């Protein structure tokens with residue numbers, strides 16, 4: 001099995017919870033919390049597969065623990081060609097439905113610019129009610145959208161189906 005690294009930024013634990021569920025699904029995966037475990041960009045080198053997790057804040061912004069790593073990725077532009085990358089994150093489609101999980105697209109754009117293959121883990125928008133999401137492309141989210149605040153009961157099923165989908169798409 002490929003080395004899977006799950007990198008997650010989470011302020012109230014919602015995206016962290018998803019990361020932990022994913023860790024159970026991918027045998028041998030390593031979970032890196034961006035606040036507690038992340039020191040430098042070389043940590044991405046250890047993995048063939050990256051699962052990148054971030055909630056959305058402000059006007060569709062990434063979670064705060066990602067701010068510095070994103071700036072470093074943008075300035076140092078490491079070569080991520082050969083890596084398979086997918087994205088997940090929590091949002092609030094009711095109170096923040098004007099930018100629901102919008103941060104996911106920023107990660108997808110960045111990792112694609114670094115040469116990674118990011119065409120994995122598109123997720124249906126059916127079953128969500130939101131006004132707008134920058135993370136919606138051709139009628140699908142560019143990664144797994146989770147809403148712990150309004151749809152917590154759906155989280156486990158969403159995570160396990162997304163994990164099965166990724167295993168198939170990535171050939172894991």
Ligand SMILES: Cc1cc2nc3c(=O)[nH]c(=O)nc-3n(C[C@H](O)[C@H](O)[C@H](O)COP(=O)(O)O)c2cc1C
Pocket residue numbers: 009010011012013014015016054055056057058059060061063090091092093096097099100101102148149
């Ligand atoms: C000030 C504030 C701004 C937020 N902005 C957004 C947003 O733009 N889009 C969204 O989907 N959710 C937004 N949220 C909701 C959070 O993403 C949501 O609470 C999420 O579960 C937090 O996940 P975390 O605990 O993994 O950080 C916002 C919440 C707060 C308090």
